[in-house]
Amino acid sequence: MAETMANGQSQTYVGTRTIRPDGVDKVTGRARFGADFNLPGQLIGRVLRSPHPHARILSIDTAKAEALPGVKAVITRDDFADQSSEFIPAGEMMMNYKDVVRNVMAREKALYEGHAVAAVAATSVAIARRALKLIDVKYEVLPHVIDVVEAMRPDAPLLHDDLFTAGVEPKPEQPSNIAKRVEIVLGDVEAGFQKADVIVEREFKTAPVHQGYIEPHAALASVSEDGATELWCSTQGHFIVRAHCARLLGLDIGRIRVTASEIGGGFGGKTVVYLEPLAIALSRKAKRPVKMVMSREEVFKASGPTSGATVRVKMGATKEGKFVAGFAELKYQAGAFQGSPVQPGVMCAYAPYDIENVKVIGYDVVSNRPKVAAYRAPGAPISEFAVESVVDEIAKKLDIDPIDLRMQNAAREGTKAAYGPKLGPIGMEETLNAIKKTEHWNAPLRKWQGRGVASGFWFNIGGETSASLTVNEDGTVSLMAGTPDIGGLRASLAMVAADELGVPYDKVRPIIGDTGSLGFNFLTGGSRSAFSGSMAIVEAAKQIKTELCARACKLWDLKPDQVEFAGGQVKALGAAAEKVKPMSIADFAKVAGKTGGPIGGYGRINAQGAGPSLGTHLVDLEVDPETGRVTILKYTVAQDAGRAIHPSYVEGQFQGGAVQGIGWALNEEYIYGADGKLQNAGFLDYRMPVASDVPMIDAILVEVANPKHPYGVRGVGETPIVPPLGAIANAMEAATGIRFTELPMSPPKVLKALKERGLNKV
Amino acid sequence: MAKHHIETTVNGDEIEFLCETEETLLDVLRDTLHLTGSKEGCASGDCGACSVMLDGRLVCSCLVLGCEVGGRRVETIEGMAKGEKLHPLQQRFLEHAALQCGICTPGFLVASKALLERTPDPTEHEIRYWLAGNLCRCTGYDKIVSAVMDAAVTMRKG
Amino acid sequence: MRYEAPESLEGAVALLAGATGEARVLAGGTDLLVQMRADIVDPELIVDIKKIAETRAVTEEQGGWRIGAAVTGAELKEHARLKQAWPGVVEAANLIGSTQVQGRATLGGNLCNGSPAADSVPALIAAGAVATLAGPQGKRDLPVEDVMLGPRKLALRKGEILVSFLLPPRPPRSSDAYLRFIPRTEMDIAVVGAGVSVTIDGAGTITAARVSLGAVAARVLLVPEAARAIVGSRLDAAAQQRLETAARAACQPIDDKRGTTEFRIDVAGVLTRRAALIALDRARAN
Ligand SMILES: Cc1cc2nc3c(=O)[nH]c(=O)nc-3n(C[C@H](O)[C@H](O)[C@H](O)COP(=O)(O)OP(=O)(O)OC[C@H]3O[C@@H](n4cnc5c(N)ncnc54)[C@H](O)[C@@H]3O)c2cc1C
Numbered sequence A: 001m002a003e004t005m006a007n008g009q010s011q012t013y014v015g016t017r018t019i020r021p022d023g024v025d026k027v028t029g030r031a032r033f034g035a036d037f038n039l040p041g042q043l044i045g046r047v048l049r050s051p052h053p054h055a056r057i058l059s060i061d062t063a064k065a066e067a068l069p070g071v072k073a074v075i076t077r078d079d080f081a082d083q084s085s086e087f088i089p090a091g092e093m094m095m096n097y098k099d100v101v102r103n104v105m106a107r108e109k110a111l112y113e114g115h116a117v118a119a120v121a122a123t124s125v126a127i128a129r130r131a132l133k134l135i136d137v138k139y140e141v142l143p144h145v146i147d148v149v150e151a152m153r154p155d156a157p158l159l160h161d162d163l164f165t166a167g168v169e170p171k172p173e174q175p176s177n178i179a180k181r182v183e184i185v186l187g188d189v190e191a192g193f194q195k196a197d198v199i200v201e202r203e204f205k206t207a208p209v210h211q212g213y214i215e216p217h218a219a220l221a222s223v224s225e226d227g228a229t230e231l232w233c234s235t236q237g238h239f240i241v242r243a244h245c246a247r248l249l250g251l252d253i254g255r256i257r258v259t260a261s262e263i264g265g266g267f268g269g270k271t272v273v274y275l276e277p278l279a280i281a282l283s284r285k286a287k288r289p290v291k292m293v294m295s296r297e298e299v300f301k302a303s304g305p306t307s308g309a310t311v312r313v314k315m316g317a318t319k320e321g322k323f324v325a326g327f328a329e330l331k332y333q334a335g336a337f338q339g340s341p342v343q344p345g346v347m348c349a350y351a352p353y354d355i356e357n358v359k360v361i362g363y364d365v366v367s368n369r370p371k372v373a374a375y376r377a378p379g380a381p382i383s384e385f386a387v388e389s390v391v392d393e394i395a396k397k398l399d400i401d402p403i404d405l406r407m408q409n410a411a412r413e414g415t416k417a418a419y420g421p422k423l424g425p426i427g428m429e430e431t432l433n434a435i436k437k438t439e440h441w442n443a444p445l446r447k448w449q450g451r452g453v454a455s456g457f458w459f460n461i462g463g464e465t466s467a468s469l470t471v472n473e474d475g476t477v478s479l480m481a482g483t484p485d486i487g488g489l490r491a492s493l494a495m496v497a498a499d500e501l502g503v504p505y506d507k508v509r510p511i512i513g514d515t516g517s518l519g520f521n522f523l524t525g526g527s528r529s530a531f532s533g534s535m536a537i538v539e540a541a542k543q544i545k546t547e548l549c550a551r552a553c554k555l556w557d558l559k560p561d562q563v564e565f566a567g568g569q570v571k572a573l574g575a576a577a578e579k580v581k582p583m584s585i586a587d588f589a590k591v592a593g594k595t596g597g598p599i600g601g602y603g604r605i606n607a608q609g610a611g612p613s614l615g616t617h618l619v620d621l622e623v624d625p626e627t628g629r630v631t632i633l634k635y636t637v638a639q640d641a642g643r644a645i646h647p648s649y650v651e652g653q654f655q656g657g658a659v660q661g662i663g664w665a666l667n668e669e670y671i672y673g674a675d676g677k678l679q680n681a682g683f684l685d686y687r688m689p690v691a692s693d694v695p696m697i698d699a700i701l702v703e704v705a706n707p708k709h710p711y712g713v714r715g716v717g718e719t720p721i722v723p724p725l726g727a728i729a730n731a732m733e734a735a736t737g738i739r740f741t742e743l744p745m746s747p748p749k750v751l752k753a754l755k756e757r758g759l760n761k762v
Numbered sequence B: 001m002a003k004h005h006i007e008t009t010v011n012g013d014e015i016e017f018l019c020e021t022e023e024t025l026l027d028v029l030r031d032t033l034h035l036t037g038s039k040e041g042c043a044s045g046d047c048g049a050c051s052v053m054l055d056g057r058l059v060c061s062c063l064v065l066g067c068e069v070g071g072r073r074v075e076t077i078e079g080m081a082k083g084e085k086l087h088p089l090q091q092r093f094l095e096h097a098a099l100q101c102g103i104c105t106p107g108f109l110v111a112s113k114a115l116l117e118r119t120p121d122p123t124e125h126e127i128r129y130w131l132a133g134n135l136c137r138c139t140g141y142d143k144i145v146s147a148v149m150d151a152a153v154t155m156r157k158g
Numbered sequence C: 001m002r003y004e005a006p007e008s009l010e011g012a013v014a015l016l017a018g019a020t021g022e023a024r025v026l027a028g029g030t031d032l033l034v035q036m037r038a039d040i041v042d043p044e045l046i047v048d049i050k051k052i053a054e055t056r057a058v059t060e061e062q063g064g065w066r067i068g069a070a071v072t073g074a075e076l077k078e079h080a081r082l083k084q085a086w087p088g089v090v091e092a093a094n095l096i097g098s099t100q101v102q103g104r105a106t107l108g109g110n111l112c113n114g115s116p117a118a119d120s121v122p123a124l125i126a127a128g129a130v131a132t133l134a135g136p137q138g139k140r141d142l143p144v145e146d147v148m149l150g151p152r153k154l155a156l157r158k159g160e161i162l163v164s165f166l167l168p169p170r171p172p173r174s175s176d177a178y179l180r181f182i183p184r185t186e187m188d189i190a191v192v193g194a195g196v197s198v199t200i201d202g203a204g205t206i207t208a209a210r211v212s213l214g215a216v217a218a219r220v221l222l223v224p225e226a227a228r229a230i231v232g233s234r235l236d237a238a239a240q241q242r243l244e245t246a247a248r249a250a251c252q253p254i255d256d257k258r259g260t261t262e263f264r265i266d267v268a269g270v271l272t273r274r275a276a277l278i279a280l281d282r283a284r285a286n
C-alpha cells in the first residue's frame, strides 16, 4: 500500500479512511461540547435583549434586578470601556473593535431585535429569568430598515450618524448606511461588451440565511480574585476569542486561558464573540464561575447570519461562446455594523472563468439586522449564484452545452484572475470533465423534471498556525493542534504525523491544546485548518527527524551525512549500515534521557499558498406544478481537493455543503415582519433540510495537487456551498422554462411564477 | 413549592432525583444527573439532539417533564455501548464517517437504534423519514443513512 | 408551578375546576412545553391526564371507534384495524411532527392546542368525529368542528377536559384521506390541510362526503359546499373542478411566514381534489 513521496516519505495513512481518534467519545456521548462544562459554584448567566429593531437607549435601571436574592452580578454597557475605531483583519473579513464592543453590548442604540442590552448572573435559571424582567430599559423607538436596497436610499433611517461611505471620491458629506464601495477591474468591460454577440443582464435577490449549526453558543468563564481568567467555550478559534476578550475587557492576553470545547458546528458563525466577554465580565463582578448558553431563538436573532443581497449581473459572449465581458454590482447587507462579505463576493464572482474584461462593484450596507458573520465561503455563494445563472442563460441562448461553455471559458493555470493573481494549477476543467463523465449527466428525465449544473470558486486561506509533536517515553506520539476540530481535523493531522514519523496511526494521539499550550493560532475558517495544520505538523516532524539523526550521529559516532531518517527509522548509510542497527522512534524514546532529553517538535508557521478549490455540482429536481413544491432527485458534486488526506471527511464536506446550499436555494430565509422583528427564529419555521428532503449526494474527489503544500492539500470546506444555488436555479429553469432570480425558490414564489405563465397544471 | 422527588430507571440503573415542575427530562439528565450525552439544540422538539427512549418509545427529552418519568424506564446514549463493546450502530457511524462535528450524533444513534429494533431491514426511504426529526447540519445525511443501512445488515446477521 | 397526575377523570376535573390560577392539561406536552419555554404560557397548575385509563384506550364502540384523547400518534399507527377503518385519520395523526414527537403527541392535544393548522383536526372533522368532554357538570358530546372556536379559543368550559373521540361506524365502500402542504417533506406546520371522507355505492357514485380544510381560516373548516360538489358524481373531471372551486371559495386565509393568501387558496383546491381522489380509491378497495 505504501507509496513513496518525492520527499522520500513512505505514505501509509494519508489518503485512507481511518477511524477518527475522537470518534468513540462522540458516539458514546462522552465528548464535551460547549454546554457540557460545569464548575463548582457556577452561576447561570442570561442576556436581556432589545425587543426593538432600532431604538435609542435612554436609560437602563438595574437596581431592582441587583436587589433580587440570588442575583450576583448585572452588567450593561457601563461595564465595557469604549473602543476607538480601528480596522483589523479577521480572516476573510475585517472588523473594528468600536463595533465589536457595541455588538456584544448595545451602547447608544439597540440596532436589531435581540441586541444585547444587559446581562445577569444568578444562582439559578429561574432567578436569572426573573432578574431580566426586573431590568428597566427606557427606549426611544426609531424607524428601522432591513432590506439592503431600502437601506441605501438617501431617506432611509440612519443606523450610524458617523458612517460615511468609504471608497468613493470625494468623501461624502452626509452619513449613510452605505459603509463602503469596493471595486475590481480587469481590462475594459465597455470595450468587452462591444465585442459581444450576446449580452444577458439580470437582477437577483437572495434572502439572509443562517449557518444553522446545531450547537448553540456556550461559554463558561471563571475569573479569580487576581484577575486570572479561564474560559471554556464553543468556538472556531480560541486564540481569537482570547484576543477579543482581552481587548474588550482590558486584560493582558497572557492572563486569559481559553479552552475550546468540542464544537457542534460553526460554518463561520463561531468566529466572533458574543457570550464570551459577557461571561467573563459577569464572573469578574460576581467572583464566581458563570455559565452562559444561548437558546435557539437567541442564536437566530443575535448571532451572525449572513447577508441578504441584491445583485445585478451583465455578461457578454461571442456567438462561439467566448466570454468577453463580465460586469456585476453587488449590494450586501452587513447587519447592524459594517463588514459584510461583499469583498470576497466581488473577488469570487467571475473567478471560475478566464475573462479579459471584468468589472465588479460591491456595496457594504448596514441595516437593522444582526451583524453578519462568516458563513462558509462568505459572500461567494451569492455573487456566484447570480453569475452561474447568467452563464446558464448564455449557454441556452447560444445553444451550447452548459458544461462545454464553462469548459471553454474555464480559469486554468496561468489565468489572470480579476481579483489580482495569476492562478496556479486549479481544477475547474477537471471537475467539469468529472461531471460530464457521470451516468447522472446522461440519465433520462421526465416532464417537470430538470437538470442543472453550476461551478464555484473559493480561495481558501492559510495563516498563522502552531502545532506540536511530542514523543512519549514509550514511543507513542502526542500531537497538539490549536485550531478547533469541527469535522475530522484530528484524524487528518494524526495521519500526517504518523506518515511523517513512520509510526502507527493509533500511536499518535491528537488533542486540541488550549491557548496556554501553544503559540498563536488563527481560527478554523477559510478551509485552512487541515491545510495549515498539516504543514505545521510536517514542520514539527522535520524537527524531530533532524534531532533524532543528530542523536544517532552521537550514539554511533557518525557524521550527519552518514545517517538518514526513512521508514520510521534512523539508519546509518554506506559502510556504517553494517555495524549499527537502525533505531526506531520507540528506540530513541527509551534512551531519550541519556541522549539529550525529551524529544519533540514544534511547528510555528504562517502558512502560505492555500490554493483555491473549484467545484462543479449537478442536480436533478422535480417541480409539482400545482403547488410549486420542489423535490431534489439526484445530486452529484465534483470538487478539487488537491489531495484528500481523509477521503471520507472530504466527501462529508462536499455533501454537507451541498445540502446547506439546497436549503439556501429552496426554503431557508430570515422572514421579517413590518415591525422589523424576525418571525421564524426557530428550526421549525426556518426550514433547514431534513433527512427526507434530500437524496444521497454523490461525491467525486478530483485531485489536482496544490504545489505549495507538501502533500498537495487544498482547503475543501467552503467551496461546496458555492455551486448549489446556481445549479438548482438552472435546474428549475430546465424543469419549468422559468428563470428564477430570487432566493429562496420557495413554493409560494414558484407557484406564483408558474401561474403567471399559465403553467400551474400537471 | 417543594421539588418533586422522582424515582426512575436510567440505563438500567435505579436513580432518584429532585426536580422543579418546569424542568424537562433533558434538564434533569444534563444538569442533575450529569448525563450530558443528550444534547440541547433547540429545546423545542425540532432537532432531535436530545432523543432518548422512554418506556421503549423514542421521544425528545426536551419535551418531557422530569416529574413525568417516575417509575418509568429511560435510556440514553450513555447506555448504548455494552461495556467495552460499541453497539453496531456506533461502530458503523465511526467507520462511515457519519459524524463531522458530532453534536447530532447521540440523537441520531438513539433514534436509529429505535428504528432498527422495529424495522430490521429498513429502506433508505424509511430511514430518512424516521430520522427526519434529527437535524444534522454538517453531513448532508448521506453517510448517516449509509451507516444505518450497514448497521442493519450487521444486526440482522446477529 | 404544581404538577398533578390524577388517575381518574373526576380527580382531574376537580383539580382543574378548583384551580385558582391558570391551569393546563398536559397530554403529550409537545405544544405545552414549547409554549412554556417560550414564556407564552406560565400555568400555576399542570394536570397530566395520561394516567387516566379512559384517555389512553382505543376501543370499538357501537360499530365505530373510540379513541382516547391521550393516545399518541405512534400508538395509533400500530393499530392495524383502526388504520383499516380510518386511514385518513391515522395518517393525519402520523403527520404530526417527527418520530420523536409521534411518541408523545396526542389527538386531544392537537385539537385543544387550538391551532387552525392542526393536522389531525380536518381529518377528524371529515370523519364526522364527536368529542366527548368531561367537566364539573358531567359529560357531554360535541362534534369536533364545534370544539375549536378560533385560534387558541375552545368551546371547553372551565374545568372541562376532552376525554375521547368517537368515530362513527363505517358503511361499506367508505374511506377517507388527509393531505397537507408543507415546503419540506417533514417537520413543518401545515400551510394547508385537507381531509376528505367519502362513501360510494356499488356503481362508484359518491353517496356521502365530508370535506374539511385546515390552515385556511381562523379555525378548521367543515365545508359542506365542497361535499355537495361531489356527492352524486364519480369524481369525474367536472366534479373535481367543482370540488376545487368550492374548497377555494371557503378559504379565508391570512398571509404569514408560512404562506401567502393566494398560495393557500390555490393549494387548498389542489389538495382537496388530491385527497378526494385518494379517499375514493380507498373506498373502491373496501
Ligand atoms: C417539532 C414539532 C413538530 C410539530 N409538528 C406538527 C405537525 O406537523 N402538525 C401538527 O398538527 N402539530 C404539530 N406540532 C404540534 C403538536 O405536536 C401537536 O399539536 C400535538 O398533537 C399536541 O399534542 P400533545 O399531546 O403533545 O399536546 P399538549 O402539548 O399536551 O397539549 C396541547 C394543548 O392542549 C391542551 N390539552 C391537551 N390535551 C387536552 C385534553 N384532553 N383536554 C383539554 N385540553 C387538553 C393542553 O393544555 C395544551 O394547551 C408539532 C410540535 C413540535 C414540537
Ligand code: FES
Binding pocket: B039, B040, B041, B042, B043, B044, B045, B046, B047, B048, B049, B050, B051, B060, B061, B062, B063
Ligand atoms: S433539544 Fe430537544 S429536539 Fe432539539
Ligand code: FES
Binding pocket: A214, A264, A265, B098, B099, B100, B101, B102, B103, B104, B105, B135, B136, B137, B138, B139
Ligand atoms: S455532525 Fe454536525 S450536526 Fe451532524
